[in-house]
Amino acid sequence: MRGLIIIAAALALAGCESEPKVTFTDAAITLPDDPLELPEGPGREAVLENCTACHSPSTMLQQPKVSAEKWQSIAEKMIKVYKAPVDPKAIPQIVQYMVAVQ
């Protein structure tokens, strides 16, 4: 996947008396698949079901080690701020899993 695969606008230079002509063309890319890799452990399913719709698991896995209370508040922020459709009953499992895999 090396190299530019976007073939978009060409910035062609015209004479000095007028502005250079800018041409915009259609652009499209194919982003890499997200393998949704999460280490095994109790609560893994709850995280896959509730926390990976909007972002890769690395969002969670790359965080510094934080407390269960902090994971609880992160999950609550996802629901309150970002309207994450998280099953409230799954939160204890999510918290437990995150604390365990960190």
Next chain:
Amino acid sequence: APVLAQELGQMIDLGLPGGPSLRPLTPAFPGKGEMIVQRIRPPLLETPMEAFSEGTITPNDRMFVRWNWDMPSAVKAADHRVAVGGAVKAPLSLTLDDIANAGEHVEVTAINQCAGNGRGLSEPRVTGTQWGNGAMGCAKWTGVRLKDVLAKAGVAAGATRVRFAGLDVPLTDGAPQFIKSIPLDIAMRDDVLVAWGMNGEPLPLLHGYPLRIVVPGWFSTYWVKMLSTIEVLTGEDDSYYVAKSYRMPAAPITPDDKDFPTVSITTMPPRAFITSHADGAALARGKPLALEGIAMGGDAALARVDLVGQGLELPCELGPDEGRYAFRRWSVTLPAVMQDLAGIGVRAANANGIVQPETLVWNPSGYARNVIERITLRAQ
């Protein structure tokens, strides 16, 4: 689409205190070279520090990538419109050609830096994207002045701010869209652009094709990508990403402080980096040591760079000046070095007299890091 996992052979250590510090390094993203993967979806790609070891311009294939919500992966040029509305005399819907014809074409060399650049190095650690120092880059941006686009619609009396939205929208109903605004006087600056060109090429989709806002000297959170709406406001901006997020304590706090007033992060402070040597690298005992790197003044021109640590305070020589918002190279040579050099760093100061601090001015979101970055070199 390629399965990234199969290509994730190589890992890079970002040196984040307490970890996790290893990240995949991959060229698997379209149009990108070797990049550090912070997140596949929405993409968060960091530039490895070695990309800054030569020159001042970050090539498009090495520029960091940051999206808050999923990004559209296709744009139809003929269908794209930029709505100009709010407190304007005549609301408009502009085509890409209308934008390109809105005024003089301007090129600005400016550093694009994430407000959270270096967050992963915060101590105590804070949550959020765990960037090393590679969420920055410097490019030549081409476009028209935002004020020329605004003039087409005519800014109405009472205007206070100009807000931008792009094609990236939340995945859930009621979640905040990533919209950002700047004060009107900043929007009217001669170097604030609606840009389509990045280092002489069309903006890559990952960087906001077809248009993005460029606000030199300000953190890139304001450089809204895939621009689709320009909205003139008459009051404060109470939208989430301005009123609630991307904010810093108004005055320094400690990690134990809970309730404190906050201000929006806006302009960038000065920073400097050693690019010739990584932390822990070897130096030749008894030989002169040539160090070099890059520095930035932030929202003002770079004034000076000094090598500090180990009782040193040595002025560095500055390379060519490519404009107040661009990276500038620095270099310095130490006479014969006999032992390890522990905790040396470079300290930038800008034309406004702002100097990089010795210790981190900690904040709970890890924004606007500009503590002197230090490395240790081992004599061999």
